[in-house]
Amino acid sequence: MSGTNAGSSLDAELSGLLGAHWITDGSRLEALRGDRSGLIAEGRGIGLAEPADTEQAAAVLRIAAAHGVPVVPRGAGTGLAGGGVVGAGRIALSTARMTEIREIDPVDQVAVVGAGVINAELDRAARQYGLRYAPDPASRAISTIGGNIATNAGGLLCAKYGVTREAVLGLTAVLADGRILRTGHRSVKGVTGYDLTALLVGSEGTLGVITEATVRLIPRPDVEPVTVGAVLPDLGGALELCRELQAAGQRPALLEIMDARSLAAVTRYLPEADRPGPFAGPLGAGSAAVIVQWDAEGAGAAAERAMRLVDALGGRAIRCDDEAGGERVLGVRRAMNPALPNGTDVLIEDVCVPRSRLAEMYAAIARIEAETGIEIPTAGHAADGNLHPHLSVRAEDRTPGGEIPERVWDAAARVFRAALDLGGTLTGEHGIGVLKARWLRDELGDESFALQRGIRQLFDPRGQLNPDAVFVADDPGANANGDTVP
Incomplete structure (x- = not known):
């Protein structure tokens, strides 16, 4: 033909x-x-x-x-x-038309949903039963459950409640040749055979097209969350506060950190009326922020301790004892992405390191900024070591076709290498996609790389599904140093 x-x-x-x-x-x-x-x-x-x-x-x-x-x-x-x-x-x-919430079962505490259901809409529907859908990526108001599953999305709450994989019990997916695969179960336990559900979560559309999911719901906390938002004189103080909060007895539901560049961008972006407490006042040039929330018994005592720590570190803070007040404080953190395209675009990256090495990762980013001349505002989830460096791309630096210039990619490669050298990973929640495929072998190593590529070929022998992403068929194995691995 x-x-x-x-x-x-x-x-x-x-x-x-x-x-x-x-x-x-x-x-x-x-x-x-x-x-x-x-x-x-x-x-x-x-x-x-x-x-x-x-x-x-x-x-x-x-x-x-x-x-x-x-x-x-x-x-x-x-x-x-x-x-x-x-x-x-x-x-x-x-999957945009697959928007049906087929079932919410308050006894089994599960929901059965189409892949096109919006994350926040599922959580709102679960609220009527006193339940919640815990995964909460920053895009939760507009991103879909299917997309969240495909990338194994995280969010502010994942340090306590887990990333998307922990919430997925079963899937319906269509394979490259049109066969329909159903995996998993709706029971609390289930260990029969290989865990194909977990394998599909995070596979980024390379193994199958997810069309329906059975997901775990959890009871909403029976206490009002208590939130503390703090501004510290410098990043060192913010990192010290995070260490102290995590060493305490109660695990925070979320713990966020913003360096000076990201905090300054947000305060320029948000009207003063939308910046509660210390975020509304004048900020020192090196000020950094920490936002922490608890949602279990003892939250008040944990917040009192946090306020004392902030004071000892020379910072100032606001405490909110209700959900609405907490959301207003969290709005400061959630404003980072829209705040940053301010005369620039940004390449939003996603590396994760052991929590004990966060300070070293921030120091590495500062060195990369100095060496490349590229500003890299960085905020993230301090509770699990997941940082989001935002590499600034000025309009005049883009190529004639609008692509990100090579010097920005070089800076990104240095960020990735620093994370790997500190025992971390290329991605904590955004996935590999097309952007990071060239560095995948660096993290996995040759044996794991070959095995994982073989799994992809088993599901999709002809390379029909998302062929440009993750394990690219003709990937020469270029790594973050620019070398080619045979």
Whole structure:
């Protein structure tokens, strides 16, 4: 069959299956070339398929496989690693129409949801039963459960309640050839066979397209959360406060840190009326912030201790004993991403190191800033050592095609290498996607790299699913030093 006829046949089959939900409009496809990472795929995709359910998704994949056309699964497009960008010769398969919350069971404490359900909407629905869906990425108001599962998303609460993998009990996924795979269970325990559910979580659309999930809900805390927001004179004081808080008896529900650059960006961005307590007043040039929350019995005593520690370290703080007040304080931390594109774009990165080495990681980032001249505001989840360096990309530095310049990638590579040297990881919650694929072997090592690539080939022998992400078929093995591994 000629290429022209093959394309016409593919278009006709998908149009016949999906009707108006097979979209080839250029402007829609142009938008799919990017996500929130700043990456722009080469060329424009063939079309956007919006199946309504698992069976339609399976039919889309069977048609694509028959024509040898790669498929890129896509949720809300909020990814930060380029894992859902759709370039030339690819079909985008969106889960946006799979928005049904099929069941919330307050006895089993589970929910069964379509992949297109928005994270925050599931949590709101669970609240009616006194339950919560704990994973809370910063994008929770707009990101989907399917996308969260595909990247094993984290968030502010994951240090206490776990990342997305800990909340997923079972999945429905469609394999590259259109077969439907159902994994897991809805019971509390289940250890039969290999854990394919856990394998699919974090697989970034390379093993299957997740269409439905059975997720764990947990009881909402029976006490009001107590939140302390503090401004310290410098980053050293903020790191010391984090160490002291984690050494105490009660584990915080969340513990966030913001360095001077990130705190300054947020205070410029937020109106003073939206900045509670110490965040509203004048800040010293090197000021850093810590936000901590407890949600169990003894929270008040833990907060009192935190206030004393802040005072001893020369800082100032606000204490909020209710959920609404706590959310206002947390709004300072959640404003970081929108605050930073202020005359620049940012490459938002995601490294994780042992908590005991956070100070060393911050020192490494400062050295990289000095050596490269690139500003790197860095905030993160101090409770689990997950930092988000935001590498500034000025508009005038972008290439003529709008791509991130090589000097920024060089700085990012240095950040990744520093994290690995400190016993950490390339990603704590954003995933590998396209952006970090070139450094994957550095962390995994040759044996693990080969085994994991083999798993991908077992699920998808022809490389049809998200072929540009994670274990790229023709990956030469370039590492963070720029070397090529044979």
